[in-house]
Amino acid sequence: MNASQTVALTDRNPRVAPDELIAGLVPPPHFENVSFDSYRPDPAQPSQADARDTLRDFVTAKPKQGMLAKLFGGGEKKGATKGVYLDGGYGVGKTHLLASAWHAHDKPATFGTFVEYTSLIGALGFQKAREQLSQMKLVCIDEFELDDPGDTVMMSRLMRELTDAGVKIVATSNTLPGALGQGRFAAQDFLREIQALADQFSVQRIDGDDYRHRGAPTPPEALTSAELDELAANAEGIVARDRFGELLDHLSTVHPSRYGRMLGDVDAVLWDDVETIENEGVALRFVALVDRMYDRGVDIHNSGARLDAVFTDDMLAGGYKKKYLRCLSRLTALAGREEK
Template sequence: MKPQATTGDDPRPLPPSGAIGYQQGMSSLIDLYAQRVASGEITVDPAQEAVLPEFERIRAELAKPVKKGFFRKAPPPPKGLYLWGGVGRGKSMLMDLFVDQLDVPARRVHFHAFMQEIHTAMHQARQDGIEDSLAPVAEKVAKEVKVLAFDEMQITDITDAMIVGRLFQILFDAGVVVVTTSNRVPDDLYKNGLNRQLFLPFIDILKDKMCVWELVSPNDYRQNRLQGEEVYFTPIDEASRQKIREVWEHLSGGPAQPLILKVKGREVEIPQFRNGVARATFYDLCGKMLGAGDYLALAETVKVLILEDIPRLGRSNFNEAKRFVTLIDALYEAGTRLVCSAADQPESLYIEGEGVFEFERTASRLREMQSASWGKDG
């Protein structure tokens, strides 16, 4: 099917983290992609090649010098790009390629993290007595960047759903170009959400300001990276820690930032997150007062969880063990891939105390989740 172009989460300031670049004299993205294929850095994929002209269109338009003059009107910004498709198809890799070659101020950020920052900045604006808290926050973002490059646009929170329309309209009116990846077609964003009719104008804005392109590829590169690879490491020693580090570096592809999940007014921090991959220790997730809602939010947000240092479980850490069971259930039901290090094999993790019988299901799930073919594909 031919891709179709459619027209029609604290008082801190928004940080400039991510990709800010001003590189000059770059080759076209099409040439750079071909160079990486030739060097063996990536494998050629016709679906990826097909969308490269869209990225190049935006890059080239933004690279044109702006003619100055009292009566000259700035040219309209190029249409952005909404690139959607299954997990592991190379959307993030293409986004990285694009952002790295921009010579205008750009920010590369996970959409969920960006919206958390917007809410935090709005809260501070209200604390400062600003009645319309969204306008100055959006205007500040627009002054800082020319391009916003989002990873994994998804709307699951009603507080996000109620402000994104106006937020993006302000950004677009200010000339900000938005490029985003998503696992969902725009029409499926916030699907079945509360008061969704109030959200629908945002979908129209996206279609008007961005080219909508489906990346249709049979290849799941993230899954392939784990294909045949060990994902459960035991015992916990320097060798297993090194293997976990290698998996993290391979999957994340760069420096990470914390991921803050907002669940029923609380904040849950995941220490490291990048490219859909989260990394945390057992005590980060199970040693704190977290529950099913927190784990469900995590499982819905990340594609792979790297969980380190799972201890033996029993009477001495019964509450942590219960949380671990709940965490694994949430990951399993969501189809989230799990890479972990543990004190022993799944069947030997919990061998005494109340809860041993119930843990048999968890051990079985841990075994099943080690299969290279297991996990979600979209």
């Protein structure tokens, strides 16, 4: 372990060159050594083993080759799978399986969150991003959620063009592809695009309980400021300490696709004066930060409110309910310093 060093995330605003974006689309540290064999399905939930076996078969199947295959749709039967969509609640191992697919498949392949792919398109432009991704044998998309009509149209088109180019696609989400966008924008106005997106996938449902909360239903109680001071003084490795409100303000100046790089080599975060987030845009940026922290196994310690109070009741009942519940699950795991 490194000698103790305290930094502030509010001092960090990393920049990423466009040509680094594709190279950075790999599984995060938390999933760099996972495999289908290391996935442990719940015996009480047979859909978990089914999902693992279906996905393993999908990524190890060899595509048909040749001009006739291209002219006549690859010689595949009508309804053949172009991609696999893992649908299930948070904490059932979807990202583990997604990363396992990336590790098991021939390269080149990419692995990234939905926001990382939309950021790639923003940085390179649609045509260039499509050209780059069309060179991949597999594209893995985690946390696939459509939060606005522009993303719906853009990602629907990209998925169609990638599958037409013979690229295999695996995606995970908490929402069935035909229901993406519901409760967030006027999804009925974009039914054609949403249905075209859904048509790219066969859906594999994964049932089960959140493994992170087996025996740990709530995060620990908040600490005092003096206790945070003591933790900072005695910590090993790199610790980032920030006032919670200032950190939330800072997140608005950093694109969510760069939150992982902002965390860098941080081992733990200390947040002073945690409070309930009242603004939905701020809350969604915080969710993206927690996702990247979870990827890296960053421990959390805080004063102020307990971490399960960061979202309002209206948020937990609204269109982004599943995002917020997943975030609370991950906050609990990180604050409890579980090994999962």
